[in-house]
């Protein structure tokens with residue numbers, strides 16, 4: 001079975017070339033083994049930090065142009081917050097305290113700052129945040145922390161957002177959602193995007209081979225890449241659509257929308273298993289729009 005695969009980067013290709021030169025080669029680190037097995041909160045968090053620290057450079061080279069330094073893109077389909085307005089009308093962002101979870105190089109936060117908001121870009125990976133510094137902070141505060149333990153007081157932010165940051169990766173999404181709800185002021189909104197759960201039933205291939213169901217959609221066993229000692233080096237956690245909705249409700253949010261962006265005709269790029277071919281047939285991203293109600297304690 002081909003596993004669902006990585007949000008972070010394109011699956012490594014199998015090398016089918018015959019060796020031409022017989023000279024001794026530098027010992028290469030072994031490719032991690034891809035499997036499905038349980039992975040708890042601690043193992044997942046450790047693997048994520050290590051993987052994003054090691055792969056941030058490659059991620060930014062590969063996807064930085066598409067993301068743009070100061071655009072707010074919700075996923076590989078290219079849905080832009082300018083048109084989507086999932087956080088509300090752009091003119092109402094001015095003066096708002098906004099938390100971005102799993103911000104990477106803080107591209108979305110830079111866009112929020114340009115609208116007059118006061119964004120805080122939080123990420124687990126030191127190297128991703130170094131890319132944020134390299135591009136420029138321009139009104140964005142950077143915080144290195146795990147989304148499962150937010151280093152902020154209660155009711156600190158008006159809005160929170162996350163474009164594929166943290167939620168696809170964490171073992172305990174309710175813990176993250178509860179933390180986000182805690183730091184939001186009553187009436188605050190949290191919008192987050194993840195890999196559309198249906199993708200877990202298909203191989204993570206951009207071509208036609210990625211169109212035939214190869215695994216159970218209902219199998220929640222995490223996708224894990226592990227080293228030769230069996231230590232996880234990359235983890236993604238699967239939740240069905242129903243699981244995600246239950247998680248949002250269990251954390252005390254009200255779900256007000258679930259957006260499934262359609263693949264636009266202008267977008268010809270592939271991003272790992274996301275491609276125009278598949279994007280025109282099956283959803284690739286799910287965006288959950290959640291509200292902490294005013295009357296909530």
Ligand SMILES: C[S@@+](CC[C@H](N)C(=O)[O-])C[C@H]1O[C@@H](n2cnc3c(N)ncnc32)[C@H](O)[C@@H]1O
Nearest residue numbers: 052102103104123124125146147163164165166
């Ligand atoms: C696919 S990248 C998305 C980054 C950015 N939003 C973008 O669109 O490029 C996922 C990010 O989530 C971060 N991340 C993963 N697990 C996290 C966690 N538990 N807490 C905080 N950030 C996390 C990673 O370090 C990485 O920067």
